[in-house]
Amino acid sequence: MSDERYQLSTGDYLALDATAMAAAVKTGELTPRMLLSAAQARCDAVNPLVNAVNMRHDEHANSVLRARHHAGSELLGALAGVPMLLKDLNTYLTGTLTTNGSRMLADTPPATRNSTIVQRYEAAGMLIFGKTTSPEYGLTTTTESSLWGQTRNPWSLAHSAGGSSGGAAAAVAAGIVPVAHATDGGGSIRIPASYCGLFGLKPTRYRTPQGPDTFEGWFGASCGHVVSRSVRDSALLLDVSHGHEKGSPYWLAPQAISYSEAVRRSPGSLRIGVVDQAMTGLELDADIRSVLNTTVDLLLGLGHRVDPVTLPVDPQQVYGAHGAVGAAALLAAVRDRETVLGRPLHADELEPVSRYLVNNATSATAENLYRARRSFELIGSRMEHLFDDYDLLLSPVTSQITPELKVASLDQDYPHYIQGIIGSIGYSVLANVSGQPSMSVPLGTSSSGLPIGMMFSAGWCREDLLFQLAGQLEQASPWADRRAPL
Template structure:
């Protein structure tokens, strides 16, 4: 390539991942210039927001050098695009993954890449670090004894969401245009909503989870990205989805690439509106205003919008999800104890994590079996609902972005439970049922913090969600880069 390995921050921030890859493909951009611009942005802003908690600069430059030597520097759907991985159950060969916990802080480096990471690397992405997660991804903020507090780029006193708060803060601050994220109860959509970026949770089993484990939380947990643009999310899903070797889980191939779907104008959609938080928490008036305004925007676009009542028993839903996530935590801790050859050190876990662990030890095999059966029953209830509608609209959260410290795992269990309900009243359903759902940044609170609206679809209908997201992005474009002080 004849392009310069340097670029200004203004030029870097003007590009999404799709534009970066296009520039590399046509020779107008150099991958090294993109990588150095990302590192410069990270050096400038991350000390303030604390999103990128592990740096792997040497890995990224080694990967770049290898591609240059092989003559493949400009090849791949995402050639030259800087990338960050979430520090949770996702492995980059030669680096440590801590799951946001002191218990795993001294684990040996991974010997192989996760399947999704290999797909990112094969597409030409340059992975230069990992983003913060709360301990084992167990809450809706990103704060931990292991990594400290990740701050919201829109207001540094507020949460960036969780558990993919590090990813969302890195994207919202412009360190990268897109970052890997995972979602087991809202962990892509909640931080996307709090940080004003786009977040898609795919259908259960759409993206690979292996090869260490092919299923997370009975399929409730799945991985994808948060991004500034809809087209980046579509492109990354095109690159990452599909069956992985050895996995018993896979979905049929979509009828066309997702990046083509987001360019298609959807037909008039039947959209059901859910305004009742499943935890019973009252909906914040400002969020209700954005929901009402979104309904008006959808009708202006020609869609049919009507109120909808969900057919799901909330107690059954949260019991199944809580049992599953708790027992998964128990297994992870037991695995670590086996690796250490001794019981877990005293006070190794956050107070709330410890309490969840203690509760999980009381779960019977029958209770876990019934939880799995409830996953399937709730999934069927929701699929039947989509016989009469195309999409569901709701807020992402029932309450506005909380200040740092409010839903931390470092709090007492009682205080944690009191405050966590304001953020999980809408998102958990799609994890248990397996349907795809997305957070779209469609509002701003009076205090200047983003508000996200959530759309859910039937199984394997990510294409329909991308169509609507592309339409909304074009008609009601959002600003994803706050002016950091």
């Protein structure tokens, strides 16, 4: 089939998830060039509206495509020909810039090698043609920065796409790509997935690689994976990207079956504990409570046992440990940059909230950081014991529906920032501190038509169980026909 003669229509492109794209390439129905061209055209058409893609790497994708064509390897890999975008946060593509959403990194040299997870995506046949927006160092639950501007929710352009993987979520919800790389250090996959009507799973700590230069982010609180429209895409992407990387001291046991196989298996009858009280103490939005109640009814109808449960953790310990680790990591990044520059950063090179966190972190002690790391372990242990009694936990992803832009941005004073994020962080942070896998499933909408996700969390290394339930929910309450009105 000639790429010059046949074009993939927008409608046909939007109808395909990544799994279907790869299958069509294998049969010869589509070519990698057709898929890449359709993704680039869709980006040209809708990105000016949502501002999800901040850097285009078309020449990189084209050169990879040419090299594969000459080598006769265009059809190799489980995701051959599927277009892909990387989150612009601590993830590196040879010859390109990574800014972490910060003005202090806007003029850094291009990367000299790929991140391990990028190597695995490309080995699977994916075509990376750009990066998606992130707030500065992923520090908030909206994706807005002084460097790249505001990323808008495809469901309502006045609202946030979430953060910090808001660019990835907006790109998928807008139909630029069917699946996009994302990271989650406090809810940064699950919150944008919920706000944008997508599926998003945060893996178990150390499940996916962070190297080759650093093997954990935020003491393991931060993990990389994807946001997607379909459950099977998320499973397939985890199949091709998970596993130990050379040099890393962290190692998880191999899985008995692939994650793709898990999606197709019945979870059986599960014991599911329901958490409806946010750790922040914030009252649950009425629309979110309604979706939570509907989800409980759906689970009961599928044969699961559902009971209320109280979390065995101290919220102050959870947020205190998470905040101390995140601030220390930011301080180290700033000091590293100052060393390279040979001078202190100027005031306008960091967002106001980031400056506040850096100043605060300079007065922290080694004891503070040691206690934070110990809290990670204690909280993880308590949660693992809770999973002796329950297979999964169900909760909302957030306490409040998608906020408007500017509410949670980093360009304001710290008290207003805290007030802005409190509606987003009441549930998701716990799984980052404990290290357990957790997913957002798009199971409802608000009265104003904004998506609402429900969060399911599992014990250590039980992504397979999450995928089994997600596959069942996708069949019982399909969301594929709910598309953002761009």
